[in-house]
Amino acid sequence: xxxxxxxxxxxxxxxxxxxxxxxxxxxxNRANSDNIKPVILDIASEGPExxxxxxxxxxxxxxxxxxxxxxxVPDLLYNFVTTRVNITVDMRTSRGRSRLRKMENxxxxxxxxxxxxxxxxxxxxxxxxxxxLSDRTKKLFRHTFQVEVVILAELIP
Numbered sequence: 235x236x237x238x239x240x241x242x243x244x245x246x247x248x249x250x251x252x253x254x255x256x257x258x259x260x261x262x263n264r265a266n267s268d269n270i271k272p273v274i275l276d277i278a279s280e281g282p283e284x285x286x287x288x289x290x291x292x293x294x295x296x297x298x299x300x301x302x303x304x305x306x307v308p309d310l311l312y313n314f315v316t317t318r319v320n321i322t323v324d325m326r327t328s329r330g331r332s333r334l335r336k337m338e339n340x341x342x343x344x345x346x347x348x349x350x351x352x353x354x355x356x357x358x359x360x361x362x363x364x365x366x367l368s369d370r371t372k373k374l375f376r377h378t379f380q381v382e383v384v385i386l387a388e389l390i391p
Contacts, residue, residue: 242319242383243276243300245355249348250274250296250323250341260347267336272296272325290328290374294337297324301380317385320362326376331368334375338364345381358384 240248251274252261262271272294288295302320323341327333342361351357362380369376 240355242356242385243278243298243321245352246321246323246359246381246383247274247276247298249344250298260344262344263340266340266343268333270294270333272327272337274298277324288326290326294327294329294333295325296337296341297326298322299324312390314387314389317388319383319385321381321383323379323381324376325379326374328373328375331375334368334377338377338379341379351384355385356383357386358382360384 249260250262254261254263264271274296275298277297277299299322300319301322304318304320306316306318308314308316325334325337325341327337345359345361349359351359360382362382365378367376367378368374
């Protein structure tokens with residue numbers, strides 16, 4: 235038996251990459267972020283040192299990677315688990331704090347629209363923590379967010 239669902243990291247990246255005008259009503263709405271859609275990457279699938287060599291003069295970036303996975307086993311039935319996957323969403327721009335704020339608001343909107351899950355890949359998506367890692371001397375404006383993807387009653391094969 236093989237899994238036919240998407241990994242939580244792929245699900246979050248697909249949700250962020252979706253176009254708002256695709257008819258679903260979800261996805262990145264350029265009108266909310268100065269008519270700019272950032273480049274969204276899974277940092278683990280990129281080449282070595284790619285995260286250090288981003289051209290922030292040409293694009294804004296959102297880098298995503300999985301940071302933790304927790305499984306909770308219930309006390310009575312041992313054939314399923316509740317899985318919680320923490321995904322870090324690293325948002326970077328060199329165009330100022332106002333652009334970063336607009337990108338953050340759009341990302342938060344997308345996460346909240348999708349918080350109930352899609353019924354197939356995950357059951358809940360929660361925005362947990364925001365950390366400001368901006369470096370004003372380099373004019374790098376950066377926030378990292380922890381997004382928790384919850385899968386309830388995942389069967390153990």
